[in-house]
Amino acid sequence: MTTLSEENYLKTIYHLGQQGTIAVSTNAIAEKIESKASSVTDMVKKLADKNLANYVKYQGVSLTNLGRLTAASVIRKHRLWEVFLVEKLHFSWDEVHDVAEQLEHIKSLKLVNELDAFLGFPTHDPHGDPIPDKNGNYTLSKSINILQMEVGSQGVLVHVKDSSDVFLKYLNKTNLALGDAIKIMDFEPFDGSMIIQTNSNTINISKEVAKNLYLSH
Amino acid sequence: MTTLSEENYLKTIYHLGQQGTIAVSTNAIAEKIESKASSVTDMVKKLADKNLANYVKYQGVSLTNLGRLTAASVIRKHRLWEVFLVEKLHFSWDEVHDVAEQLEHIKSLKLVNELDAFLGFPTHDPHGDPIPDKNGNYTLSKSINILQMEVGSQGVLVHVKDSSDVFLKYLNKTNLALGDAIKIMDFEPFDGSMIIQTNSNTINISKEVAKNLYLSH
DNA sequence: ATATTTTTTTAGGGGTGGCTAAAAATGAGT
DNA sequence: ACTCATTTTTAGCCACCCCTAAAAAAATAT
Numbered sequence: 001m002t003t004l005s006e007e008n009y010l011k012t013i014y015h016l017g018q019q020g021t022i023a024v025s026t027n028a029i030a031e032k033i034e035s036k037a038s039s040v041t042d043m044v045k046k047l048a049d050k051n052l053a054n055y056v057k058y059q060g061v062s063l064t065n066l067g068r069l070t071a072a073s074v075i076r077k078h079r080l081w082e083v084f085l086v087e088k089l090h091f092s093w094d095e096v097h098d099v100a101e102q103l104e105h106i107k108s109l110k111l112v113n114e115l116d117a118f119l120g121f122p123t124h125d126p127h128g129d130p131i132p133d134k135n136g137n138y139t140l141s142k143s144i145n146i147l148q149m150e151v152g153s154q155g156v157l158v159h160v161k162d163s164s165d166v167f168l169k170y171l172n173k174t175n176l177a178l179g180d181a182i183k184i185m186d187f188e189p190f191d192g193s194m195i196i197q198t199n200s201n202t203i204n205i206s207k208e209v210a211k212n213l214y215l216s217h
Numbered sequence: 218m219t220t221l222s223e224e225n226y227l228k229t230i231y232h233l234g235q236q237g238t239i240a241v242s243t244n245a246i247a248e249k250i251e252s253k254a255s256s257v258t259d260m261v262k263k264l265a266d267k268n269l270a271n272y273v274k275y276q277g278v279s280l281t282n283l284g285r286l287t288a289a290s291v292i293r294k295h296r297l298w299e300v301f302l303v304e305k306l307h308f309s310w311d312e313v314h315d316v317a318e319q320l321e322h323i324k325s326l327k328l329v330n331e332l333d334a335f336l337g338f339p340t341h342d343p344h345g346d347p348i349p350d351k352n353g354n355y356t357l358s359k360s361i362n363i364l365q366m367e368v369g370s371q372g373v374l375v376h377v378k379d380s381s382d383v384f385l386k387y388l389n390k391t392n393l394a395l396g397d398a399i400k401i402m403d404f405e406p407f408d409g410s411m412i413i414q415t416n417s418n419t420i421n422i423s424k425e426v427a428k429n430l431y432l433s434h
Numbered sequence: 435a436t437a438t439t440t441t442t443t444t445a446g447g448g449g450t451g452g453c454t455a456a457a458a459a460t461g462a463g464t
Numbered sequence: 465a466c467t468c469a470t471t472t473t474t475a476g477c478c479a480c481c482c483c484t485a486a487a488a489a490a491a492t493a494t
Binding site for chain 2 (some may be wrong): 475480482485488489490
């Protein structure tokens with residue numbers, strides 16, 4: 001049985017492992033988890049002992065199949081709970097994270113599967129992230145970043161990369177939500193800012209914001 | 218902020234405190250929590266430091282107002298989650314306890330209150346226990362133990378005292394459920410057993426079982 | 435009233451998961 | 465190839481929550 005702390009490490013290594021590099025550095029983990037490298041070393045040894053991670057001194061960490069499955073299970077629970085909170089309990093998408101962070105550690109297979117059914121087997125959470133199935137598999141939607149799109153083209157906002165409080169609150173304030181149809185009106189090469197149009201209004205967004213918006217093909 | 222362990226102690230002291238005695242003994246707590254008296258002494262000191270309990274060496278423990286409120290909040294969450302599990306996720310009443318035991322520690326005021334509303338502000342959990350309101354208050358239903366009732370009288374099963382797995386499974390097996398109309402057919406003074414009748418069948422129950430069944434007046 | 439039993443506390447210790455500070459290994463620049 | 469800066473690990477320590485064994489207080493019996 002994995003502890004709460006172990007699960008948080010697995011989740012973090014899983015996420016960092018997705019971003020390109022094979023082995024994840026202890027420093028990267030420490031930063032993400034807001035801890036220290038020395039604490040990470042300790043925990044990573046423990047994960048290796050439990051056959052959840054592969055660890056070679058000074059050479060970073062990767063997940064074993066078991067570790068990857070466990071991480072995917074935690075992420076599955078996190079995202080299912082987010083759907084529950086938003087769709088059934090009137091949470092907004094910028095309020096769900098902290099609570100889902102707690103709920104994701106509840107241990108009960110029946111609970112997860114019944115919750116999944118109760119929600120109608122959702123495929124994506126409120127931020128557009130895919131929900132892994134029981135085997136840890138999910139299909140990545142072929143969305144593209146808005147900066148890659150041409151002026152005049154359009155698409156539907158299906159995913160936001162940053163799901164921090166500040167960013168989601170900004171989106172709320174500017175009336176941007178998942179599912180919105182968006183048309184690219186103008187791109188400014190000088191600072192990378194864009195002018196985009198939704199059904200309801202026209203918005204000027206900075207490059208930093210644009211980096212986090214993904215539209216369906 | 219209270220830890221998981223502290224909350225479990227508060228809950229236990231709260232329950233034991235209800236049963237008559239003013240101050241609860243460390244041994245009683247240890248037994249209920251399946252721990253040792255020495256561990257209880259340590260924790261109880263900690264609770265006193267945090268102004269959650271009153272503790273005098275060798276004289277037992279009682280809760281402060283703050284402790285009582287905190288305990289009631291945990292119990293409120295436990296019972297609300299039980300309702301959720303049974304009514305929305307197809308759990309049976311003998312499956313909910315372990316999961317609710319985990320869910321009761323999730324910290325989010327909004328979560329509890331929205332869940333309460335989502336469930337239609339239930340007043341009792343699946344075992345007939347009352348759900349405290351936000352202020353920790355609840356009204357005890359004036360149910361009486363079946364052993365106190367006379368042969369020939371009848372009532373509705375509204376509460377079961379023991380909510381252990383074994384007992385609830387026994388009730389399932391004998392087709393007894395909360396809300397059943399029950400008529401007392403016979404009482405046997407020799408061993409305290411009873412013969413009772415529901416809508417569907419006639420059952421012989423032992424004194425040990427009868428002790429745990431409460432009917433509405 | 436005193437001896438005995440039971441209850442409760444204290445003392446000391448273990449595992450988890452975190453920290454700081456110092457040491458060791460790695461990798462970059464010359 | 466070797467020094468220097470950075471990264472990572474080790475060593476030692478702390479808080480939490482539990483334990484066993486021994487001591488102390490309280491309750492009970494004679």
